[in-house]
Amino acid sequence: MKIKTKCQECGGHNLRWQSTVVNNSDVQQGRLRTHEMGVLFFLGCDDCSATVQHATGDQIARHMNDAAPFAEVAEVDARESARYRLLRRGQHWSVIDGKGDVLRGDELDATIDARLAAQAAAKGSGDA
Numbered sequence: 001m002k003i004k005t006k007c008q009e010c011g012g013h014n015l016r017w018q019s020t021v022v023n024n025s026d027v028q029q030g031r032l033r034t035h036e037m038g039v040l041f042f043l044g045c046d047d048c049s050a051t052v053q054h055a056t057g058d059q060i061a062r063h064m065n066d067a068a069p070f071a072e073v074a075e076v077d078a079r080e081s082a083r084y085r086l087l088r089r090g091q092h093w094s095v096i097d098g099k100g101d102v103l104r105g106d107e108l109d110a111t112i113d114a115r116l117a118a119q120a121a122a123k124g125s126g127d128a
């Protein structure tokens, strides 16, 4: 399920999910049993009140299950990025290249970028 990020009516991005209980049967109000009830999520535009998107509870659950592994990857990436930012400052630890030169900051970034580019080129040519 692709979640919309823009209102089709006004072009706004001020969108918010809401939920409501719905009757999934023809049973009249007051005689309903819980299995005849469901949940409906709808994405509304806070700027113009348009309903931008709606989804059943099952669709939302499937979407969240599909997104869970990506959230975990993003969390690991964020932690590793924070570690690298601390390392590249060169205040607590040193990164020394093959010639014994200390690398930090932009020089460390450039060295790593060059290495990654070389690896990508080797992989692309099938030499990896």
Ligand SMILES: [Zn+2]
Residues within 6 Å of the ligand: 007, 008, 009, 010, 011, 012, 045, 046, 047, 048, 049, 050
């Ligand atoms: Zn709108």
